[in-house]
Amino acid sequence: MGFALFSTAHMAIQARDALQNLVFDADTNSVLRAEMAKKNLYVKRVSDTNNFDQSKRMRTGGDYTPAAYHAPGTFVSPPASVWGPQTYMASSTASYDPYGGYPVAQVPPVPIPVAPAGYAPVQNMKDNxxxxxxxxxxxxxxxxxxxxxGLFxxxxxxxxxxxxxxERSxxxxxxxxxxxxxxAVHNNLQGAVLSSSERGGMRIQYSKNPFGRKKDLSGPMPHAVDGTPGATLSDLNGVSSSASQ
DNA sequence: AGCACA
Structure with a gap:
């Protein structure tokens, strides 16, 4: 018997149905039985070096935000939909066959959402x-x-x-x-902690210069909603915690 | 606190 943890209940159901009744031993005609576990799997945190109290164990299964912490301002933990139908896919999914040739129902390509391991407070919030x-x-x-x-x-x-x-950073x-x-990303992922990070949360600021643009010599632009700097806070009204709703 | 690419 074993347990497997998926990012979302939906993905778990897909996996369950895809693997249900899989013949995993042709000699004995043994068939795999898959069902939803009664409780979410608990995963012990691997690196817990950020000084923020994450109580050593993290309950997985969708709630990535420690309940105690709320980022300054209008921060709201990203809704589950943020990690939902995204386009990012691990590049290795195509070539790797985990079932080694066993006849298996083809699982439709499932996007692999990358969620932060958690959130931590961010110091020094001056921004551009x-x-x-x-x-x-x-x-x-x-x-x-x-x-x-994957995250961004x-x-x-x-x-x-x-x-x-x-060498500095x-x-x-x-x-x-x-x-x-x-x-939206600036709001949603501020202070996000990568599982591979041994620091606290990442600091997200607006870049001094947008991609592909030299330093702006012409002074602030009056009102820009595309890539150009010079937008005012009122341009951001309506963009708070979620990009999609 | 650290801001490149053009």
């Missing part, structure tokens, strides 16, 4: 004028770039990402289609 490019700081030395990419590329409006590893730039997408 809103634009479509985010600057990510407080990334640990050995931040897993795949995890980082799954957000609506994602365009590109660049990781910059300096590791930082990262992420471009979104427009200011609204970037602002």
């Amino acid at each position: 004028p809103p634009c479509n490019t985010l600057f990510i700081g407080n990334l640990g030395e050995n931040t897993n770039e795949t995890e980082l990419r 590329s799954g957000q609506p409006g994602f365009r590109q990402m660049k990781v910059l590893r300096q 590791t930082v990262c730039f992420i471009e979104y289609e427009d200011l609204h997408s970037a602002a």
